[in-house]
Amino acid sequence: MKFILEDLWQIEKRFGYLPRRELESLAEKHGKPLAEIFSVASFYSLFSVDNPPKHFIGVCTCPSCIANGALEILHAFEEELGVSINSDEGDIRLLKLQCQGRCDKAPVVVIDGVYYEKVRLENIEKLIEKCR
Amino acid sequence: MQIERHTGFNGLRKALSMNPDELIELIRNSGLTGRGGAHFPTWKKLSLARSSQGEKIVVCDAEESEPGTFKDRFILEKNPLIVVEGIAIASHIIEARQAIIYLRGEYSFLEEGIRKAIEEYNKLFGDINIHLIISGGGYICGEETAILNSLEGKRPNPRNKPPFPVEKGYMDKPTLVNNVETLAMLPLIILGDYDPDLRLFSISGNVEKPGVYEARLGITLGELIARAKPIGNPRAVLLGASGGVLRYDPNLVLTMDNIERLGGMLGMNTLIIINDEQDxxxxxxxxxxxxxxxxxxxxxxxxxxxxxxxxxxxxxxxxxxxxxxxxxxxxxxxxxxxxxxxxxxxxxxxxxxxxxxxxxxxxxxxxxxx
Structure with a gap:
């Protein structure tokens, strides 16, 4: 059994995103048009088809995290970093995340793939330092 | 908790000595239905997959993405062996030689534990080839036909049904797709150690002790939430994102029918408590x-x-x-x-x-x- 998902993960882990040239060779390997491979790769939330910014900060905004202060944390990141949500400017991209399955450890923040659980407003500055 | 029991592959050993039709009957009598939320009778799915012709596949759906739900994560953390054992039992029943665990990408930290459980199975039995595939992330990937498209390297859109996966699934082969918890119940049923009324509730939100709680269906909301220690005055209870939202009523009796009558759905036993201080x-x-x-x-x-x-x-x-x-x-x-x-x-x-x-x-x- 061969799974394209395994190839996509290998590329993502190696480059930190899915470069076009790699998707082209994957398309060739599987005998599929690039458009089809791209349509698959771009669907998943854990893969990036663009050259990513230096740092990703994601704040889960599902109900359990919101009930535990996720929106205050999101806005604190906005203010401290001077960036707006989903903006592509600068080195840091701040995102709203969907449920991460850690609702018992809410609120959850993900920075460059590392999970931070039960985050409190007073931890924000320390977390931002990880991006500097 | 019944899910934490160490069955030591004894359920599988017993299953291997039994006729698949007997096993299906045993599962039918247990009353087990799909714990992924749809509650389709498990015996029926097994029986349909068994009667389909050709090479068959078992898929364990571990793409748990429903907001507020983390019971499959809990099972895979605490007892991956019982899940692998369940997969092997299901494979024996439908006569599959290939199985796939489709794990949500956000749970990749569970990969090591699951791989160890597969290795353990391979050392003792090994007649089924169990693959572990990590999903690229997406709520829809937990839908049973979207998983199949994802595994086939296609965009994970759901498929029209029929044909159902038990007839035409992964690569058009008959495929049994079952949730983690459903499969984990099989060894317990076979060992006569299964309590049909116990459920795993994922409790989170405004509570002091969020977590997975085992309780009997029919417990009142107030009694169950008291164990998780509510913070402030509970106002609403969300049954995940897809199960609806109800006013918090401590006297609400938690049964599927009861919740359905109110317009909600207790599919995965998810309870997110929101208190009156929240917007x-x-x-x-x-x-x-x-x-x-x-x-x-x-x-x-x-x-x-x-x-x-x-x-x-x-x-x-x-x-x-x-x-x-x-x-x-x-x-x-x-x-x-x-x-x-x-x-x-x-x-x-x-x-x-x-x-x-x-x-x-x-x-x-x-x-x-x-």
Whole structure:
């Protein structure tokens, strides 16, 4: 059994995103048009088809995290970093995340793939330092 | 908890000495239904897959992405062996030689434990080839036909049913897709150690001790939530994002029928407690955003309707919504539920229909003119 998902993960882990040239060779390997491979790769939330910014900060905004202060944390990141949500400017991209399955450890923040659980407003500055 | 029992592959040993039809009968008598939320009788799925012809596949659905739900994560953390054992039993019943565990990418930290459990199985038995595939992330990937497309390297849109996966699944082969918890129950049933009334509840939100709690169906909400120690005054209980929202009532008896009568769904036994200090409008708007993000885009009503719901929720928050917007909300909610193809689309507005019914005051910010 061969799974394209395994190839996509290998590329993502190696480059930190899915470069076009790699998707082209994957398309060739599987005998599929690039458009089809791209349509698959771009669907998943854990893969990036663009050259990513230096740092990703994601704040889960599902109900359990919101009930535990996720929106205050999101806005604190906005203010401290001077960036707006989903903006592509600068080195840091701040995102709203969907449920991460850690609702018992809410609120959850993900920075460059590392999970931070039960985050409190007073931890924000320390977390931002990880991006500097 | 029954799920933490170390069955040591004894359920599998016993199953291997039994006839698959006997096993199906045993599972039928247990009353087990799918714990992924749909509650399809497990024996029936096994029986249909068994009677299909050709090479067969078992898929363990570990793409648990429903907001507020983390019981499959808990099972895979605490007892991956029982899940692997369940997969081997299901494979024996339907005569499959290939099995796939489809794990959500956000749970990749569980990979090592699962691989160890597979190794253990391989050392002792090894007649089934169990693959572990990590998903690229997406709520829809937990839908049983979307998984199949994902595994085939296609865009994980759901497929039309019929044909059902038990007839035509992965690569057109008969495929049994079962949730982690469902499969984990099989060794217990075979060993006569299964209590049909026990459920795993994922409890989170405004509680001091969020976590997975085992309780009997029929327990009252108040009794169960007392174990998790509520913070402040509970106002609402969300049954995940797709199960709807109810007013918090400590006397509410937790059974599937009871919740369904109220317009909700107790599919995965998810309970998110929201107290009266929270801004429910913000909670609701973000549930709407969740479905915008997670819609696969295949059906127009779900793809285009959910963003309209977010727009109106934002207008309510800004104080610019009119009564016309509110009636549009209700129409959209019904229309999306009626016309979407898959379970995600159909359930994507259950929260809104129940919110309009039980929390009208939240929407009363709309101006009465239009």
């Amino acid at each position: 429910l409008l913000q909670v609701f708007k973000h549930i709407a955003e969740f479905f915008v993000h997670e819609s696969c885009g295949l059906c127009t009503p779900c793809r285009e309707g959910n963003p309209r719901i977010v727009d109106i929720m934002e207008k309510i928050i800004d104080g610019t919504a009119t009564s016309r917007d509110i009636s549009l909300l209700e129409r959209l909610a019904k229309y999306i539920a009626d016309t979407s193809m898959c379970g995600l689309g159909k359930a994507s507005t259950k929260w809104l229909l129940t919110a309009l019914k039980y929390f009208p005051e939240v929407f009363s910010n709309a101006k009465s003119n239009n």
